[in-house]
Amino acid sequence: DAGVTQSPTHLIKTRGQQVTLRCSPKSGHDTVSWYQQALGQGPQFIFQYYEEEERQRGNFPDRFSGHQFPNYSSELNVNALLLGDSALYLCASSRTGYEQYFGPGTRLTVT
Amino acid sequence: AQSVTQLGSHVSVSEGALVLLRCNYSSSVPPYLFWYVQYPNQGLQLLLKYTTGATLVKGINGFEAEFKKSETSFHLTKPSAHMSDAAEYFCAVSDIGSSNTGKLIFGQGTTLQVKP
Numbered sequence: 247d248a249g250v251t252q253s254p255t256h257l258i259k260t261r262g263q264q265v266t267l268r269c270s271p272k273s274g275h276d277t278v279s280w281y282q283q284a285l286g287q288g289p290q291f292i293f294q295y296y297e298e299e300e301r302q303r304g305n306f307p308d309r310f311s312g313h314q315f316p317n318y319s320s321e322l323n324v325n326a327l328l329l330g331d332s333a334l335y336l337c338a339s340s341r342t343g344y345e346q347y348f349g350p351g352t353r354l355t356v357t
Numbered sequence: 358a359q360s361v362t363q364l365g366s367h368v369s370v371s372e373g374a375l376v377l378l379r380c381n382y383s384s385s386v387p388p389y390l391f392w393y394v395q396y397p398n399q400g401l402q403l404l405l406k407y408t409t410g411a412t413l414v415k416g417i418n419g420f421e422a423e424f425k426k427s428e429t430s431f432h433l434t435k436p437s438a439h440m441s442d443a444a445e446y447f448c449a450v451s452d453i454g455s456s457n458t459g460k461l462i463f464g465q466g467t468t469l470q471v472k473p
Contacts, residue, residue, distance in 0.1 A: 288465050288466050336400055349400050
């Protein structure tokens with residue numbers, strides 16, 4: 247049984263560009279959450295998707311947007327990248343009422 | 358609002374010694390609490406969780422944690438450290454009213470070093 251997968255593993259972008267990160271949840275999971283982990287920090291909640299809708303959102307600007315597809319996979323989009331967006335982006339999936347399982351993350355570097 | 362404080366950003370122990378990682382939380386409602394471990398260049402792996410019921414929770418790899426409501430603490434322990442335990446450890450609390458699929462609020466993390 248494959249766990250949570252994320253792509254790409256690493257990404258380098260320039261300030262002002264846009265980026266899309268992808269996540270495939272664990273089999274049987276219907277909820278996907280995204281977190282940003284800056285170097286030396288704990289993960290910060292960005293948003294959560296369930297039934298293709300954003301169910302919860304953290305304190306992140308509108309430059310951060312997402313989507314969930316009918317197969318429960320999800321995308322995180324970040325527009326107008328800033329140097330401060332450099333971080334490890336973690337996707338977590340879960341079944342309703344159960345704990346979250348995390349993927350390996352996508353390391354985004356903005357130059 | 359809920360919050361988590363991990364006391365000590367860096368803990369160093371000798372192999373075979375007791376591991377104690379401290380976590381205090383703030384919550385206005387009964388919390389759901391979690392400990393995750395992160396190895397270098399990897400995602401987070403769930404060690405254990407507390408939702409309701411027994412306050413002493415056992416997890417994987419010999420770790421356990423005790424929920425103490427009076428002290429608002431959820432400290433992580435392991436009787437005997439192993440070299441493979443060296444990693445970053447995060448304590449987290451689940452958002453109010455969202456059970457354990459709600460947003461997780463993490464502490465800053467504690468780096469555990471195990472010396473031979």
